[in-house]
Amino acid sequence: MKISHYFELEAHVTGGIRESVKNQRKMLDRLDLQYTTEPTLDADVFHCNLMGPRSVWYAKRARSRGIPVVAHTHVTAEDFGDSFRFTNALAKPLKPYLERAYGLADALVCPSEYNRRLLETYTDVPTTVISNGVDREKLEGFESLADEYRERYDLRPPVVFLVGHVIKRKGLATFVELARRRPDLDFAWFGPLDRSLKGRETLSLIDNAPDNCTFTGYVDDVRGAYAAGDIFCFPTHEENEGIALLEAMTAGKPILVRDIETFSWLEDGEDCLKVSGSGVDAFADAIDRLEDPDRRRELGAAAADRSDAFSLSAVADRYETLYAEVA
Incomplete structure (x- = not known):
């Protein structure tokens, strides 16, 4: 079986979709499936x-040629707003x-149950939930970078941190206000600014x-972010899944999230802390x-255990099954 695995605008799109x-x-590659990254109709x-x-x-x-189409639903009108300049104006016409x-697809791949429920309001095309997964190998050895990255950005533990594009939708106002209320703690947002x-x-x-409150801009080795940070604070208002969240869990960091539907699979007080409402x-x-360092270690260890289900090895077979079903 040959797959045309196409990522339009691959040279320009960054963030969670690229990951x-x-x-x-x-x-x-793990499944040893033949694929090309070029768009082609010479494929199954x-x-x-x-x-x-x-x-x-x-x-x-x-x-028109009888070749089944699979489409990933990374983008929704709901998560497009409050992202970059002009995205609010584009969000409304984006949905139709x-x-x-x-x-046009024969099957849609949704990264979460929440995303699937959204897509059911878009179309009646069959949906399959397959997590974006977390690349555990990418994070190997992150602990060794702690001193380097804390010195680089003048951070003192415990550091409250976030990883990803700096955009309003991800809870920027909350993150900044938290830093203002806690001048005794360092806050760091690791990720591109794109002013x-x-x-x-x-x-x-x-x-x-x-x-x-430090905005580092792009970091050359994302492992440094997970090494320097101690509390992963993710006050996002809308998310399809959140690869940075999965990475932070894999790194054994305690997770603090807004209680939104996307994170319904997380257990408050068990593998994360959840915050209801929009207040700070x-x-x-x-x-x-x-x-409390003991509480951080406890929640971080539970998060790391929970992340096992999202490893690439745990997720990969879902693709082989999906391709076999549509082909």
């Missing part, structure tokens, strides 16, 4: 990861476009953040509790 595609291809399955206009063009022609684009893509409100939050007070209280 998911990397993970998928590692899983395909056309699998697209981003339904841009070129992917739609190929999907239509694949269907995605309804038509995803409707030219930011709206005024986002730039204002970044530029007016307190001195104990509850997040501040949770951070108070996580100042």
Whole structure:
């Protein structure tokens, strides 16, 4: 079986989608499946990861030739808003476009049950939930980078941290306000800033953040982020799954999240702490509790155990099953 595993705009798209595609291809390598990263109709399955206009063009022609189309649902109108400049204006017309684009597929791959429930409002195409997975090998040896990255960014443990693009949707305002309320703690957000893509409100939050809130920009080795950080604080308002969350769990970090539907599979007080509502007070209280190193170790160990189910080796067979079903 040959798969056309296509990622439109691959040279330009970063963040979680890029990491998911990397993970998928590692899983395909594990399965010893033949695939090309080029869009081609000389394949048994056309699998697209981003339904841009070129992917739609190929999907239509694949269907006309009887080649099954698999589409990943990384992008929804719901998580597109409050991301980059102009995305709020584009979010409304994006949904009807995605309804038509995803409707061209024979099967949709959703990274979470929450994402699947959203997609059921877009189209009646059959859906399969397959986690983006977490590449455990990518994080190997991260502990050795702790001193280097703490010195580089002048961080003193316990460090409250987050990994990923700095965007409003991921709880930027909450993160900055938490840092302002806790001047005795260091807060660090590891990830690209892309200032030219930011709206005024986002730039204002970044530029007016307190001195104990560091925005590192792109880091050359993401393992350094997980080495330097002690409490993974993820106050995101909307997420399809959250690869950085899975990575932090794999690294054994205690997890603090907003109690949104995406994270319903996590158990509050067991493998994470959850905060309800949009206020900052509850997040501040949770951070108070996580100042106890024993509690951090306990929650971090439980998170690491829970992350086993998301390893690439645990997820890979789902792709082989899916391709066999559609081909």
